[in-house]
Amino acid sequence: MDQHIVLDHGTGARLSRELVEFVVGVLGDVYIGEMEDSAVLPISVGRIAMTTDSFVVDPPFFGNGDIGKIAVCGTVNDLAVVGAQPLYLTLAMILETGLPIAQLHRALVSIRDTAREAGVKIVAGDTKVVGEGEADGIFLNTTGIGVFHEEPKRMTDVEVGDRIILSGPIGNHTIHLLSVREGLGFEQRVVSDCAPLNGMIDSLRDKVPAGAVRSMRDVTRGGLSAVLHEYSSALGRAVRIEESALPIDHETRMAADMLGIDPINAANEGCLALFVAPDAVDAVLETLHAHEYGRRAVLIGEITERAEKAVEMVGTDGRISEIEELKGAELPRLC
């Protein structure tokens, strides 16, 4: 491990994982999390899910959203993907001296509206203020808990032959934010996908046989590549996806090319990767298509039999290439 924190320790790729492993190693038996998006906690009777996330989004306010909306969606989604019903969120804010109250207000309104949509309550809060130059406008933390009405979903529930479905296009959130940040002019046509996904996950619970959706992950920091590497590693199986199936908008691809970014590594805030039993693929796609946030859901790949940690992509020309795990995505502060 390096001797200093570098920017890529925060980008969700390998250096991030090394940082997490370092943290967990030092904490020893005090840490009982499971490297799932939420911790599943025995609690007297019943279990709850609990997850935390800090948000350092730059810019904190963008075309079709802001740090407040992201802060609720991020935590709600982390709870929902493990099969929990999100219930309660805490909200902690670090505010830089000089932050206009109007901006704080805008973030709070987004938090309120998004929490209403997601059906969660904020149950405790904290505010800290630092001097000018000691933070960057506004940083948020939300920590959430949820309850289980079914068995928690885990990465290791996924089986060989399970199909991989994406609930919507990838890359848009990253391109939108970079465009606002760098003044590239794409931000009108490519907007963030930021959304609370628990309602859509509820509809899957209603309409798809129990157990058919084996596991889910919201595709955030580190992008689809990070999610696929995570599952490949947890399952000890190679994962294969089809390049032609990847839902990437034309303008997003153009902008990504211009910026030298691969959308497969780009952070999203409202996109779900679902690992689904083969015979349930149609039912899952139909249910997702009926939901506002899943209209463009597509099948993109599967878990192969090959006992190897690898993520490979079948190109449009039929050739197979390996998707490498990035050391760092060099795309800081998108979430």
Add this chain to the structure above:
Amino acid sequence: MDQHIVLDHGTGARLSRELVEFVVGVLGDVYIGEMEDSAVLPISVGRIAMTTDSFVVDPPFFGNGDIGKIAVCGTVNDLAVVGAQPLYLTLAMILETGLPIAQLHRALVSIRDTAREAGVKIVAGDTKVVGEGEADGIFLNTTGIGVFHEEPKRMTDVEVGDRIILSGPIGNHTIHLLSVREGLGFEQRVVSDCAPLNGMIDSLRDKVPAGAVRSMRDVTRGGLSAVLHEYSSALGRAVRIEESALPIDHETRMAADMLGIDPINAANEGCLALFVAPDAVDAVLETLHAHEYGRRAVLIGEITERAEKAVEMVGTDGRISEIEELKGAELPRLC
């Protein structure tokens, strides 16, 4: 409310309260917290307590502690004072590029050791990294939940005539940190009181009749003054304390005079204010004195009959003066 965030929005006095009222006002029905230190949450069967705190301590590493220790103690104490047994903590970190790993390690070791002492587990974590100059070294957030083995303790359980006990001296944490920060040379002789107080609170539960300790508060940001104003306001009764009873170390008072600070407004990290039925005062003091963190516990005052929001102090000369609620303490980043 002002149009910009100012430093005193973070100092725990009136401007902080106005900021909280503003936040709660905007959040509307999405916020169901109760302005207690922890949120008490109905949950299928049983109730849990949940609380959150961000830590922006400057300096993050000081003579006898660091931001990691404070981050565990702060959240553990917030859970314990409402009568909950702290169980689970989340840990989120915002790290500035360039932070030495050795410093991160030191903070993590403190977190681990303090969590062990307090008997809590870290159940989920998050790390974000920002660029140089976008944060100040290391910011932490801990969010905790606890379970209740008895009825939650609330401010409004306090009755007229109840006595106020402090578990230890006030002002030391603030003087220690300011001394390190400003190079004043007091830091060897005045050390921070930072400590997890749940063990001491457990011993009260074992040894003092149930209900005799009506309510507790850890005396942190805003100091004793803020706690007393909070209770006076919640109860609609004047609070009276005795100046001669206040536990303030000689060197702390000297340093405070030099710095133009009143220890009554100073943040602490291991000091408890207890509101106690009159006939239980002796038992509470005896139990506190038997515990490492309560050896210097003293009776300092009482809740009067007078239906008025006021905090008054009987001076060493017998004269009564009012302790005003500060607009801002101008002591940022001590917790």
